[in-house]
Amino acid sequence: MRSTIVDIKNRTGLSLATISKYLNGGNVLPENKAKIDEAVKALNYQVNENARSLVTNQTRIMGVVVFSVENLFVGTLLRYLGEILRKHGYGMMICDSNNNIEAEKQNIRSMVQKNVDGIVIMPVSEDVEIMKPAENAGIPYICLDRTFPDSDCDSVLVNNRETTRHLIKILLRRRHTRIAILASRNEYTGKERLESFQETLRDAGITVPPEYIVLEDLHSISAGYHGMQRLLSLKTRPTAVFLSNYEVLMGAFMAVNESEFRCPDDLSLVAFDNMFADVVRPRITVGVQPMEELAARTVELLLMRTEEKGQGVETPRQHIVLPVVIQENESVREM
């Protein structure tokens, strides 16, 4: 069914080597060029990349393992990663761990078995053990958005703690003292942001009542919605809420909208990420992550590691931390 280089050989009478060389950009006589071109077209020839990579030992495919392909932040990052990799002549193979550590383990193994040239991981697991198969196979990998705590992996992150501190300080400067948080409990960025939230308020001498700390298991609109409802129904409502991810912001915003309360008059909001920044009034004061740059730096680092591997050198691990841009908008009022 599918034709091979041997079919081309039979049709043109040329040798495999000549054909292969031409197909890989080498020089052959014009008449042979024509012959091969003709045969390729007539036979609908497409190289078998697997066979090729078996001998070249590189696939020109990067694997991307994501915690959830359903997540909008992830989707956006994937788009940029794909675009940039394509520009560099690499394909992208995406595997979805679906917030499940076992699936993630399997995905890493699968990437190794497929012999990808490198891996980008947005991990579920907090244990770097999971990367062992890649490590053993000598396949470089970069952590993106989240990293493995207490490990020294190459990583491309944003300054979660500083950004959080900055956002909270905006609230403090406007004399808010009853500040709540909606965050996720189970992953790197959620924890970082929660800790920084607590630190910043502690430093300001403010005690946060436990009911102001609402933690969800996974990023979800519905968690944000219900979390905000809970906050709004407290006897002593917070005057401001920090929303630690996009889904939560979305849900929380809906809950406010349909409540009797208005933002910012009754409730000030600050948030991380805003995929619909231009769409919502009042515009939320947010930390905007540099999505494209996150992707670009990740690819750059991964490509560097790939080259290094080819040359047998190895420079120290890199921990790239990109700044989040704070956009101050109308969602925070003076108290």
Next chain:
Amino acid sequence: MRSTIVDIKNRTGLSLATISKYLNGGNVLPENKAKIDEAVKALNYQVNENARSLVTNQTRIMGVVVFSVENLFVGTLLRYLGEILRKHGYGMMICDSNNNIEAEKQNIRSMVQKNVDGIVIMPVSEDVEIMKPAENAGIPYICLDRTFPDSDCDSVLVNNRETTRHLIKILLRRRHTRIAILASRNEYTGKERLESFQETLRDAGITVPPEYIVLEDLHSISAGYHGMQRLLSLKTRPTAVFLSNYEVLMGAFMAVNESEFRCPDDLSLVAFDNMFADVVRPRITVGVQPMEELAARTVELLLMRTEEKGQGVETPRQHIVLPVVIQENESVREM
């Protein structure tokens, strides 16, 4: 760096054939079993799937080519596809066409070159030509959510036209006559829904003024937002709007929320898809697509084609159309 089956041979003294057979579930003497197990562990052996697939001529990988990995509907479908494929022992390789036909072409070619066992396509292009490389290589493919008009591909779709008609009839029954639509201009589902919208109103003897038909290039929240703003600023506002996809619904809903108008008092809404159904008040009257079943039927059909190919048979093309469930909620008022 990476160990091979030859390393196992050297360590155990067994032959390649024996090792390979055991690794693939064959029977060997208990003592050899132990030897191999030990070697595998010690050497961190992982099969090279590429080499394996070169001889078996199957990869146990299905390719999924999506029009936009950023799209929430796509993300959800991907999650289910991944889950179900995994259950069947298949991996999934995702390529993002980013709404770009050239990229899509390249993606298909790339899938063929990687020798995937089958392809799921949610196409950008409306020309089935794009699938030629897969066709030539004898790789089966299934269209999901969108198909190629005037072609006979296997497809798994929803009944876009009927559902639209049903939603519009809900409005008509409540005596709405000024009905507008926000839809996308450039793709299969948008066109189907638009045409059915127009048909239904024509059948009802209602003429739709051109300014009630707002078409966007791509699914986007911002298009929905601005489209709805335009509708709300008309001298003669519509009393009801049909929102033809999730992103548009999202954006439109935001626009209404921050306008002086209320749903359903001033404006009735019906929509396709609702990823945040439980989150928003008033709850929108929507057509809910059977996401998991869409994914399941697609995989089922693809697996069938794969088997057929192995056996050299071929049954007629299948065009699976799944029903959309209409959820009548509070977003439509009586006129």
Next chain:
DNA sequence: CTGTTAGCGCTTTCAA
């Protein structure tokens, strides 16, 4: 510039 040949890592006859 072209062709012969070996070999990438693995599976699969076929004999033993």
Next chain:
DNA sequence: TTGAAAGCGCTAACAG
């Protein structure tokens, strides 16, 4: 049950 050997489709010396 095991092993020797051929071969999947391709590339990369090397010699001509």
